[in-house]
Amino acid sequence: MAFIPYARQCVDKDDIQAVVDILQSDWLTQGPAVERFEQAVAEYCGVEHAVAVNSATAALHIACLAAGLGDGDSLWTSPNTFVASANCGLYCGSKVDFVDIDPLTYNLSPKELEQKLSNGQAARDLPKVVIPVHFAGDSCDMAAIHSLARQYHFTVIEDASHAIGGRYKDKAIGCCAYSDMTVFSFHPVKIVTTGEGGMVVTNRRDLYEKLLLLRSHGVTRDESQMTMSGQGPWYYEQIDLGFNYRITDIQAALGWSQLKKIDEFVARRQTIAGHYDEGLAGMPLTFQQRRSDIYSAFHLYVIRLKSGEIKKSHRQVFEELRQAGIGVNLHYIPVHLQPYYQQRGFCAGDFPQAEQYYREAISLPMYYLLSEEDQKYVINTIRQVLA
Missing domain, CATH: 3.40.640.10 (Type I PLP-dependent aspartate aminotransferase-like (Major domain))
Known part of the structure; x- marks a missing residue:
């Protein structure tokens, strides 16, 4: 793969x-x-x-x-x-x-x-x-x-x-x-x-x-x-x-x-997101809430680990997915935790919801050319890693 x-x-x-x-x-x-x-x-x-x-x-x-x-x-x-x-x-x-x-x-x-x-x-x-x-x-x-x-x-x-x-x-x-x-x-x-x-x-x-x-x-x-x-x-x-x-x-x-292809691009991302929703249902994960009055462009698809229900750390899960050939990422390290901003007076604990999100979030592959085969591999690998 x-x-x-x-x-x-x-x-x-x-x-x-x-x-x-x-x-x-x-x-x-x-x-x-x-x-x-x-x-x-x-x-x-x-x-x-x-x-x-x-x-x-x-x-x-x-x-x-x-x-x-x-x-x-x-x-x-x-x-x-x-x-x-x-x-x-x-x-x-x-x-x-x-x-x-x-x-x-x-x-x-x-x-x-x-x-x-x-x-x-x-x-x-x-x-x-x-x-x-x-x-x-x-x-x-x-x-x-x-x-x-x-x-x-x-x-x-x-x-x-x-x-x-x-x-x-x-x-x-x-x-x-x-x-x-x-x-x-x-x-x-x-x-x-x-x-x-x-x-x-x-x-x-x-x-x-x-x-x-x-x-x-x-x-x-x-x-x-x-x-x-x-x-x-x-x-x-x-x-x-x-x-x-x-x-x-x-x-x-x-x-x-x-x-000229933007609606096609976004529709494909919506389809990919739907496959993730279905394939990852029932796992110890939470997902971004989608309001009924919003049609997402799905630049990212983010999962959050329910750490209390998983025996592995956030880093372990992330690294195991990378080792399996899946280029997961993390969006974002809260800006106030960056050294430059800490030098300007911000501290850990200032924005607890963003910090808790950072401790649990993983961005999955999401792009127009993502094949069904590759997405199934991503889903199956996540299920194996979290099992």
Whole structure:
């Protein structure tokens, strides 16, 4: 049995041809393929504006800057995420804090958020930005978070790096019905890939214009934004401090081609998840709770070990699955337990639900090309290891 990874990309002949077409064109970067990709994602999500960049980390960074996050401000996010969801606040000079997860959904808990906001209001320590993370492809309870945002006046940036193709309350994740901006990732292990890449979507024109500036050095050729006009066709101005976060036409062409198959990709992941549900039923495991108003994109399929019913440790189970040729993984080490964040004052015990989740969680192989034979092998091996 060959090694089965936890995730991998699916690139077909149409994707390859889309990239070849760009390589044979006049534009390799800053050309029409980028705008075509942005328009396709915006249309798919039912949102007004989209700005493609070279990573989801870059997308988070410029989204925070567009929201006005800076020195003396605070950003709150989930501890159960990759470090980029928190680091983007530090890039802006702000403070970063976390809101513990719901033990059933593994997403940021609206109840914990409400309590922390109430305490923060009394202490005059409220966030300027909150980043809910749609873990594994399941949307957070955005209606509840949106309601709190209106009450406490913070900007909501959805980290939907796991969730393009998913739905919440019959709306596409990314429609920004309950947020100011949404961020997507197009890393190879994600549902749609551009190699490396990311995107910010929004319904607000002011944020869109700011995002465009920040993506490319803060430079504009739009005379309506310049301090001087009529200087000549060569003229441009830097009117903000931006970055080189541009995505290439090569990457955008791949993403545009991949996006055509997104519903097929997600449907296959739903099928794989159903097979796991059925094959692992009755085992000493718990699973991410799926609300009826959420259609998961299933970037990940996570199991949690019922440690009191298993004679092996979490590490033993993980290593035995790896030794059997199954590339299980763990998403995530809680961000506040990272040495860099502990140096900033966070400690073990600060967010107990995220920490308990970390002690029990294992991510199983989940990707479009996972064969039925390989999935049966994964299921049977888990049953043997836990027997």
